[in-house]
Amino acid sequence: MRTWGKNRFKDAHQLRIGPEGNIWVADFGLHIVQKYTPEGKLLLTLGVRGEKGEDQTHFNMPTDMAITPAGDIFVTDGYGNRRIVHFDQDGNFIKTWGEYGSAPGQFVLPHAIVVDSQGILYVADRNSGRIQLFNQDGKFLDQWSNLIMPWGLVVTKDDQLWVCGSSPHWWVRDGKAPEYKDQIFMRFSADGKIQQVWSIPLGDIGPDKNKPDISRLKPGEAVGIHCIAQDSQGNLYVGDIYGERAQKFIPIRQRRTKEAIPSNLPK
Numbered sequence: 001m002r003t004w005g006k007n008r009f010k011d012a013h014q015l016r017i018g019p020e021g022n023i024w025v026a027d028f029g030l031h032i033v034q035k036y037t038p039e040g041k042l043l044l045t046l047g048v049r050g051e052k053g054e055d056q057t058h059f060n061m062p063t064d065m066a067i068t069p070a071g072d073i074f075v076t077d078g079y080g081n082r083r084i085v086h087f088d089q090d091g092n093f094i095k096t097w098g099e100y101g102s103a104p105g106q107f108v109l110p111h112a113i114v115v116d117s118q119g120i121l122y123v124a125d126r127n128s129g130r131i132q133l134f135n136q137d138g139k140f141l142d143q144w145s146n147l148i149m150p151w152g153l154v155v156t157k158d159d160q161l162w163v164c165g166s167s168p169h170w171w172v173r174d175g176k177a178p179e180y181k182d183q184i185f186m187r188f189s190a191d192g193k194i195q196q197v198w199s200i201p202l203g204d205i206g207p208d209k210n211k212p213d214i215s216r217l218k219p220g221e222a223v224g225i226h227c228i229a230q231d232s233q234g235n236l237y238v239g240d241i242y243g244e245r246a247q248k249f250i251p252i253r254q255r256r257t258k259e260a261i262p263s264n265l266p267k
Contacts, residue, residue, distance in 0.1 A: 004040030014112065014227060018067040028061035028079050044091050046075065054081050056093040066115040072136065074121055076110035084110065084123065084138065097138035102128050105140040108171075112152050112227075116159045116190065124150035129168040131161075131188075144192045148184060152227035152239075160195065161188040164228040164238060179209070183222045185236070200225075200249075205242050212242045222247070 011029030018024055022043065023036040032047035052060040060080025067073055071089025083098035098107050111126035120141065121134045130145040131153075151165040166180030180202070187196040203221030205212035212223065224241035231237070236249045 005036075008034075008042075013062075014064040016065060016067065019069045019071075024065050024067060026062045026064050026075070028063060031059045031061060031080075033059070033062055033065050033073075033075055046073070046087060046091055052080055054083075056096075059085070063110065064112045066113045066121060068115050068119065068136070074113055074115070074136075076113045076123060078107070078110040082107040082110065084113070084121075084134070086136070086138070095138065097134075104132070104143055105134075105138075107132075112150065114153045114155045114161070116155045116161075117157075118159065118190070120190070122153055122155070122161055124153050124163070124165075126150055126165070127171045131163065142192065144188070147194070148186050149180065151225060154228050154230050156230055157232075159190045161190070162186075162228055162230060162236065163188065164225045166225075180224075183225050183240075185225075185228070185238075203243060209242050212244065214242075214244055217243055217245075220247070220249075 009027050011027055012025050013028045014026045016024045021038060023038060026033050030049050031052045032045055032049050034042060035044040036042055047059040048057060051058060054060055059077045062075050063078035064076045065073055073087040075085045077083050077085050082100040083096050085096045086094040088094055100106065102108060107125050108128035109126045110123050112124040114122050119136055123132045125132055126149060129149050130143050131150050132143045133141040135141060146168050148163055149165045149168050150163045154162045163186045166184060167182050169178055169180065171177060182199055183202050184199040186194055189195055201221045203217040203223045205214060205216060205223050222240035223243045225238055226241050227239045229237045234251045237246060239246045
């Protein structure tokens with residue numbers, strides 16, 4: 001339909017649509033978070049473009065942001081720093097919390113963040129294989145560990161939490177970073193109970209993930225699922241890194257009869 005933003009971004013990592021319909025982008029290459037209109041007009045910049053740091057006005061490779069109905073902004077300052085940064089609706093600094101570590105309230109890599117209707121913040125602490133819950137004052141509430149290596153998060157209207165990622169594994173072991181062995185999705189209720197688990201095939205992109213051969217990939221496969229979103233119909237949209245694409249998945253609410261199954265499906 002249209003495009004905008006040429007030469008404005010370097011490493012756009014996450015995109016969110018705020019309560020008022022504005023577009024928020026976390027750019028870890030430029031160390032900034034920006035707010036745009038849907039037409040591409042820049043409204044607000046958090047951080048200093050091209051400058052990294054760990055103070056009230058700088059980020060170090062931010063990964064995501066959550067915007068509350070009241071306009072408060074929570075940023076996962078994740079790849080370089082290990083903290084959450086809170087701003088008011090005008091972009092004024094309020095507070096920060098978190099540091100490197102695996103204890104409750106610490107982070108190994110805060111990779112994604114969302115907020116539910118009750119104001120609870122969910123943080124995907126990716127490399128430690130857990131999801132941490134906080135109130136908006138930064139008070140640790142709970143953590144769900146050793147269930148999934150969480151990459152992307154989205155909250156539904158009824159406060160269900162969809163998480164995309166892989167089975168938990170050692171992030172670094174014997175000096176190497178093992179690759180994920182699967183691509184899975186989990187849906188949690190607000191109290192941390194798993195409501196649904198499903199997976200898609202891990203695709204084949206050849207021996208070098210940094211030079212992926214995406215011609216090998218089939219529809220429905222992914223390599224490095226990274227972000228997830230849900231529309232009002234319950235359809236899920238998933239982006240994966242090495243597959244270099246986004247895919248739409250439609251919920252199946254009843255089993256198809258034999259007559260309804262297309263005859264041209266692969267055996």
